[in-house]
Amino acid sequence: MPHEERVVMVSGIRDKSNGSDPIGAVMVVGGGIAGMQASLDLADQGYRVYLVESKSAIGGHMAQLDKTFPTNDCAMCTISPKLVETGQHLNIEMMVDTEVAGVEGKAGNFKVTLRHKPRYIDLTKCVGCNDCVDVCPIYLEDDFEEGLSKRHAAYKLYPQGVPNAYAIEKLGISPCRDACPAHQRAQGYIALIHEGRYDDALRVIKEDNPFPGICGRICNHRCEEACNRGLIDEPINIRALKRFVTDKVYEKPRTPCEPAEVTQIQKVAIIGAGPCGLTAAQDLAKLGYPVTVFEALPVAGGMLRVGVPEYRLPTEIIEREIQDILDLGIELRLNTTINDMDALFEKGFEAVLIAVGAHEGVRLPIPGADLEGVLINTRFLRDVRLDNPPALGRRVLVLGGGNVAIDCARTAVRLGAEVHLACLEPRDAMPCHAWEADAAEEEGVTIYPDRSFLRIVDRGDGRVAGVECAAVAHFEFDHEGRLSVETVPNSNTIIEADTVIFSVGQRAGLAFIPDDSGVGITGQRTIAINPNTMAATRPAVFAAGDSVSGTAFVIEAVASGHKAAESIHRYLQGEDLEPAPKPDLPVVKFTRAELQARVEQGEIEPTGRVPMPELPVDKRVDCFQEVERGYTDELAQAEAARCLACAICSECLSCQYVCGRDAVNHDMVERYEEVKVGAIILAPGYQIYNAELSKEYGFGRYPNVITALQLERLLSASGPTEGHVLRPSDNKPAKKIAFLQCVGSRDKSHDYCSAVCC
Numbered sequence: 001m002p003h004e005e006r007v008v009m010v011s012g013i014r015d016k017s018n019g020s021d022p023i024g025a026v027m028v029v030g031g032g033i034a035g036m037q038a039s040l041d042l043a044d045q046g047y048r049v050y051l052v053e054s055k056s057a058i059g060g061h062m063a064q065l066d067k068t069f070p071t072n073d074c075a076m077c078t079i080s081p082k083l084v085e086t087g088q089h090l091n092i093e094m095m096v097d098t099e100v101a102g103v104e105g106k107a108g109n110f111k112v113t114l115r116h117k118p119r120y121i122d123l124t125k126c127v128g129c130n131d132c133v134d135v136c137p138i139y140l141e142d143d144f145e146e147g148l149s150k151r152h153a154a155y156k157l158y159p160q161g162v163p164n165a166y167a168i169e170k171l172g173i174s175p176c177r178d179a180c181p182a183h184q185r186a187q188g189y190i191a192l193i194h195e196g197r198y199d200d201a202l203r204v205i206k207e208d209n210p211f212p213g214i215c216g217r218i219c220n221h222r223c224e225e226a227c228n229r230g231l232i233d234e235p236i237n238i239r240a241l242k243r244f245v246t247d248k249v250y251e252k253p254r255t256p257c258e259p260a261e262v263t264q265i266q267k268v269a270i271i272g273a274g275p276c277g278l279t280a281a282q283d284l285a286k287l288g289y290p291v292t293v294f295e296a297l298p299v300a301g302g303m304l305r306v307g308v309p310e311y312r313l314p315t316e317i318i319e320r321e322i323q324d325i326l327d328l329g330i331e332l333r334l335n336t337t338i339n340d341m342d343a344l345f346e347k348g349f350e351a352v353l354i355a356v357g358a359h360e361g362v363r364l365p366i367p368g369a370d371l372e373g374v375l376i377n378t379r380f381l382r383d384v385r386l387d388n389p390p391a392l393g394r395r396v397l398v399l400g401g402g403n404v405a406i407d408c409a410r411t412a413v414r415l416g417a418e419v420h421l422a423c424l425e426p427r428d429a430m431p432c433h434a435w436e437a438d439a440a441e442e443e444g445v446t447i448y449p450d451r452s453f454l455r456i457v458d459r460g461d462g463r464v465a466g467v468e469c470a471a472v473a474h475f476e477f478d479h480e481g482r483l484s485v486e487t488v489p490n491s492n493t494i495i496e497a498d499t500v501i502f503s504v505g506q507r508a509g510l511a512f513i514p515d516d517s518g519v520g521i522t523g524q525r526t527i528a529i530n531p532n533t534m535a536a537t538r539p540a541v542f543a544a545g546d547s548v549s550g551t552a553f554v555i556e557a558v559a560s561g562h563k564a565a566e567s568i569h570r571y572l573q574g575e576d577l578e579p580a581p582k583p584d585l586p587v588v589k590f591t592r593a594e595l596q597a598r599v600e601q602g603e604i605e606p607t608g609r610v611p612m613p614e615l616p617v618d619k620r621v622d623c624f625q626e627v628e629r630g631y632t633d634e635l636a637q638a639e640a641a642r643c644l645a646c647a648i649c650s651e652c653l654s655c656q657y658v659c660g661r662d663a664v665n666h667d668m669v670e671r672y673e674e675v676k677v678g679a680i681i682l683a684p685g686y687q688i689y690n691a692e693l694s695k696e697y698g699f700g701r702y703p704n705v706i707t708a709l710q711l712e713r714l715l716s717a718s719g720p721t722e723g724h725v726l727r728p729s730d731n732k733p734a735k736k737i738a739f740l741q742c743v744g745s746r747d748k749s750h751d752y753c754s755a756v757c758c
Contacts, residue, residue, distance in 0.1 A: 022108030023678035027052060029100055030683035032060020036082045038681050043091035050675055051086065053096045056119065057161030059083060060685045064144060066715035076718065080160055087162040094163065101672065108678045118668035120168035120649070125663035128156065128164040132655035132664065137191040138645060140169070146710040148728060149720035153649040159718060168664070170649035172586035176238060177651070179226035181559035182208045186223050186238045187645060188652030193245055194640040201245045204652050209558055210282050210325055211275055213250060213317040216243025217628070218308055220433070220553045228646050231592045232599060234609040237639050244631040250320060257327035263288030266572045269349040270294065271338050274302020275554050276545030277355030278325050279561030280568070285328040287569050292331040294338050299386070302357040304554065306382040307404070309411045310624040341517050341541065351540050351568045354519070354527060355561065358506035358546040364399070368456030373464035377408050377503035384411055392417045393498020397467055399453055400503030401430040406437060408501045409445045413621050422448040422467065422495060424475055424485070443621050448495060452485050456500055466496040481524070508547040526550055533577040534564040542568055583669045588646040610639040694743055703729040
């Protein structure tokens with residue numbers, strides 16, 4: 001088991017090192033009335049007792065009963081003194097949430113392997129205040145109440161339960177969180193959106209991502225690719241829900257964030273005010289460091305601000321989220337180019353993070369690449385974003401098939417040009433998102449797939465006249481990224497154009513790092529680092545984001561910034577740079593068959609994702625208004641309701657925020673323990689007969705056919721109906737009740753009757 005803990009515990013008053021004498025400790029398996037009574041009898045005689053119970057509290061089935069048989073006494077009145085005495089006895093160690101995984105040895109000397117399941121709430125800290133339940137957004141059937149009522153994922157098994165502490169039901173982490181580079185708790189904020197708790201939803205998003213409004217618009221949403229809902233119909237539109245909750249909160253007046261308290265003396269310099277650098281700056285400021293961010297451009301935000309068109313990402317969203325970070329007390333120096341790393345250290349900075357973005361576009365080395373009218377993607381988009389658009393010819397041709405190429409094409413459309421786009425890849429394999437290419441075509445962009453670019457044609461006066469292309473038969477990249485293209489013979493054609501925009505890639509500009517700086521550069525023109533620590537080859541220098549990975553998506557830059565900040569903190573505190581291993585948390589993955597079975601049982605209703613409203617094509621091609629308009633409250637609620645709550649607990653962290661005892665720990669993992677005892681008593685109780693197997697009685701098909709235990713819960717004053725026998729179908733009093741006795745012992749697989757009621 002990954003990261004499991006194994007402990008050997010030897011207890012007793014007579015155990016010897018040679019193991020020849022019996023061990024004076026006993027294990028009782030099962031925390032019901034029999035297990036409790038056996039434990040008390042042994043403990044009173046001086047034995048050390050380990051009481052093992054698989055559920056989160058002791059009590060067993062008797063705790064569910066209204067009356068006992070045959071005396072008709074109150075079951076809880078009978079069991080409560082035993083619960084209290086068992087919980088307080090000094091010789092009894094209760095081990096709830098625990099199962100026996102294996103037994104070795106012989107009578108008098110057993111070695112028992114126990115599996116402790118994660119409870120996610122520390123029993124030594126929880127005081128049973130119920131605050132976690134009050135804020136939990138997850139509802140599920142209450143097993144203790146036999147499915148007759150609901151409970152939260154944070155719960156106490158029953159009111160009188162011992163130990164008097166809560167637990168969280170969780171299967172692991174949801175696949176959406178596992179797939180996200182920044183490990184966003186998507187299931188958590190979706191659950192909160194479904195409850196209309198928008199401020200709480202934004203709070204949990206910003207735990208891991210300082211740019212929710214930005215990512216809600218332009219994230220590549222790996223979470224959706226991993227979504228289990230996609231095995232039924234379509235993945236949850238997680239990105240749209242993130243954008244929705246951000247818009248809901250941002251439409252209210254902005255309250256400046258409180259400055260972070262400076263508690264450290266070491267100053268940190270960050271080169272680059274893009275998403276990576278600003279994420280690291282935020283984290284370091286919250287850790288108490290004075291941080292200065294240097295940015296060569298006149299605006300902060302990096303490629304978010306100058307590389308993504310306004311119709312996809314409005315300026316006010318970027319500026320608001322950057323201001324939330326700067327409010328922490330971070331110093332931002334715009335129009336400041338760093339050319340001397342040594343000078344930063346001479347000014348008193350004790351750590352430097354290089355977080356420059358991929359601002360340099362690539363110009364293909366083909367004839368005519370320097371003709372007048374040839375532009376580069378990053379420069380073109382930057383000039384448009386900064387209100388300095390270049391003059392375009394009537395007919396624009398974009399070379400490239402990625403998302404940036406599509407951005408260039410759709411931007412040129414809005415500047416009034418007739419736009420064409422040619423790319424190396426087939427139409428259905430373009431590196432851009434499919435919906436981006438579809439949107440470009442809707443706006444009038446003509447796409448020429450499977451084209452290799454041979455030369456840019458000179459009009460005769462040094463200006464562009466078009467691009468000569470050849471049809472591609474096959475292409476591939478080798479292990480070093482070098483391209484090999486096979487073209488179709490005699491397929492050369494010229495695509496006419498007055499302006500050509502290269503959009504075949506970007507890279508970080510690292511010219512400011514001289515060869516003698518001590519900072520190593522790779523053959524791919526990225527900074528050489530230790531990927532575990534983000535440390536560069538020069539001490540005290542770290543690098544992250546596009547400068548080490550090449551062009552990446554914003555959420556990857558955020559994740560890289562978090563990681564770099566953690567390493568810088570360890571470095572400045574004199575700790576080992578290598579991070580401690582994180583717990584290997586299980587990921588909840590369903591199979592298509594499992595989900596189809598839930599569909600057939602009526603638990604899940606197949607429904608496609610709620611479409612995102614968009615500005616009509618005829619109203620958007622001549623302006624830079626945002627195309628995607630965002631969900632309304634009704635649409636967001638409908639989309640959030642589609643979430644399968646894969647992990648049960650959504651990790652929305654509401655319980656963690658409200659717990660005054662710091663008892664919640666979502667990183668708990670399963671652990672194993674070995675205990676040596678002299679004897680084992682098995683008191684696991686009984687297994688309830690699955691009445692659905694007797695289909696002729698209609699249990700599971702008719703709501704008012706119930707089991708004996710369900711009737712017990714209806715009769716109980718502490719049950720879901722407070723002792724009133726109400727029909728599950730309509731919650732009205734039952735007028736007639738028919739009993740079918742001994743259903744579980746009336747079939748051929750049982751050769752005896754339990755004789756409990758005779």
